[in-house]
Amino acid sequence: MPSQPHIDLAYIPQHIVQRGNDGQPGFFVEADCQRFANAGLRSVTRPPCGANENWPLSQNSTHARKCTLTPVLRHGDSPVRRTSVRGFVAFTLCVASTHLLAGAPPREVAYLSAAKKIEMRMADGQLTGKMPRRTEPDAKRWLAVLSDARSVLGDAPYGEEDMGALMGVCGKANEIAVRYMLAGAERLKPLVADTAELSRKLRELTQSNSYTYQDELAGLFAFNVACEARAIVPLSARLASFKPEELTPVRREGAMQARTGLFQIISGVILGAGDAKISLDNRLLTLRALADNIRPLASALPETMRSVLAQAALAGREQIDGKLRPTLDEVVDGLTRHSACTGICAL
Template identity: 30%
Template sequence: MSRRFFLLFAASFAVAAAPAGAQEFTPYLQASKTLMAMRELPRLKDPIGPALLDILGDNQTFLDKRPFTADDMSPLMEVCGVANKISVSYMLHGLDKGLAGVDKNDMQAAARAMQAVAMRNVFEYQDELAILMPFTLRCQARMAPLMEDFLRKLPPEELTDIRKGGVHQIQNGAFGSYSGYLTMITGSGIKDANLRRMSGTMAEVAPAYASIMQLAQRRQLHELAAATKAKAPAALAGDLEKVIQAMASDSCNALCSVQ
């Protein structure tokens, strides 16, 4: 019995009474709990690493089997949150050491230290992140139309400052994902296969992410993507063109319009 099959088989007993919408995500959530309970972040070279990461990067099983509806919003949001937490745990691994000696009251210094840790880990854990990050990105892309539908139907008086703040965090997160991607692909040290996988995913989900962002954010990324295309590897030109086209859209839905 393969490790992947064992993990899926064991997970199937975890929440037998769960609603159908949530139960289909049980193997993913169980695998995530296994990962988060490990003392060290699993690597592809570890005995259990490949099977565990295979589940956590399996968008075909967990994200592509069927269209999602409003009833799926809560369980899908949980999965997306867990996926993001796992990706961040790799990207910010060793953050405490990276912040040692940094004045935590100096927000700019702390941000620079955090960015340095993240960039170092992008290279160190690139094989693992090339599996995990596409799932995280696609999960958020599946959430976008559900969130837009929720906001569009929400009575204006229920769009509270707290909800607006949550939308702003989502918008800024989407913007940060693309600005980080556009910075990364012009650097060195990322394997070609990993770069193509990440870039292909960013191109695929660009329309969904663009729909989240405010128009001003899209314009910034449109300019950055156009400038990046001129100096990026030729193999990524097609992906970058898709990002440029997505960010050129001036359509603004209920998500985009939250200021």
């Protein structure tokens, strides 16, 4: 069940709860619970506040656990919650690994190092109201690493054994993009009791930030497109290998959510190509990333979804800048080519 909207308060303890659905166990085995915990706790930097861990049994779920964490680095609990859920969902799909950096290639270590540096700068910026900008030498260098999909992800296909590190890198890129999108959200704290107004203001804020920080976000978005594409083949192959009884509701739901997310990513890039408030260079960057990765992305979508996306692209083709049309045509071509519907697509 989705949680109610809330604002994270720095240094204020919050409960992060994972319960089972309809009274079912929240985790298949105890090791699952521990993996879920570790994924979240790894995202917490202990000094200066630390993390208070508490794992009692929940009253309405046999194996659910509750964790009380003290948010640090002026972040609040959202990065912890997202990291826990993302890591555990990857595990239920049987593609997560236990240690992100253990034995990771140097390119992944360099990526996560750059991510850590820019996150620290972002944390400091929450006090001053200043986010890292590409016009600053350090931030420019870090963002260049965080946006370099070819160097970080490479061209070789990913296998199931690589998915833990891949999800960690991709998740980090997404977290940083979200922080740019939500820059200034602390100003909305007085609206916490008015969920309708808070939601409206958050939409306005993210829309405004998408333009303000477009030079920082474009590369991160392009990187995320490449990340999602790298994950499709191993995830689909793994799902296709499951026996019918192994396709649990949790796995099905996770796969369908992933498919919906892919649809939203593709549609967002297509619609963004016609947004004149975004610079031509930034639109071309994200559209180029989509065109380069459209075949694996489209392979995860059923024909109905691909058709809707192709029609949307064609409908806006004449309204976008002529320099973007050849790249958009590549996207349409990738969406309309026939491909077998297996794995994520078939669920």
